[in-house]
Amino acid sequence: MGQRAKAFPGRRLRALPALALILGLLCPPSAGAQPTDRGPVTNLPLPRFVSLKSAEGNARRGPSLSHRIDWIYKRRALPLEVTAEYENWRRVRDRDGAGGWVHYSLLSGVRTVLIERDMVEMHARPSAESETLAMAEMGVVARLGACTPDWCRISAGGESGWVTKDTLWGVSPDEVRE
Structure with missing residues (x-):
């Protein structure tokens, strides 16, 4: 999607076991993790x-x-x-x-989000039955607004509307925002 470019292709260096242990403590895995920890710098x-x-x-x-x-x-x-x-x-x-x-x-x-599916419908209200105001293409970066358990309000390119949360990356599945 053109969002990043590999800077220096080449071989990977292997970390020393002690360094790997230290980095493991500093950088815990986050796949599917919930915010249960606090940053030591910002809290x-x-x-x-x-x-x-x-x-x-x-x-x-x-x-x-x-x-x-x-x-x-x-x-x-x-x-x-x-x-x-x-x-x-x-x-x-x-x-x-x-x-x-x-x-x-x-x-x-x-807060911004990335649209993960093609032609996502942006609705007037957080309901699939509400009017479709616009369509968002896959890869669009949008500003994040309010979120319910299943929907988020986004804005991009002068358009705004509600989309289902499962079509977005950049918001936690259980996150609710006002």
């Missing part, structure tokens, strides 16, 4: 969703400028999930599970 829930503030952002192998760049995100407002914190760095992952350490200044608390 915000982990995992949590944020968005890319700039049009380009480097995702590094570790939390410093001396670490190798694994990915370059090239899409402003792209939703990302923060899975760990270390000083001014946040470990993030995208919809595909790829990611790395990003400097906090490149991230925004503005």
Whole structure:
């Protein structure tokens, strides 16, 4: 979808067992995880969703400028999930599970979502029977508004409406927002 570009293709380096243990403690797995932990720097829930503030952002192998760049995100407002914190760095992952350490200044608390299905109907109300106001293509990044247990209000390209939550990436399945 053009949301990231591989920066330096090549062989993978293997972590030393002690380093792997430390990284495992700093970066717990987040697939399907619920926000039960708090970040040691911000005291915000982990995992949590944020968005890319700039049009380009480097995702590094570790939390410093001396670490190798694994990915370059090239899409402003792209939703990302923060899975760990270390000083001014946040470990993030995208919809595909790829990611790395990003400097906090490149991230925004503005919530966005990624449309995961093609031609998603945007409704006037959170009901499949309500009027369809617009259609959203797969890959569209939209601003996230209110959410019920099954629906979220989004806006993109001058249009806004309610879509089913299961068509979005960037919002937790049980998340409710006002």
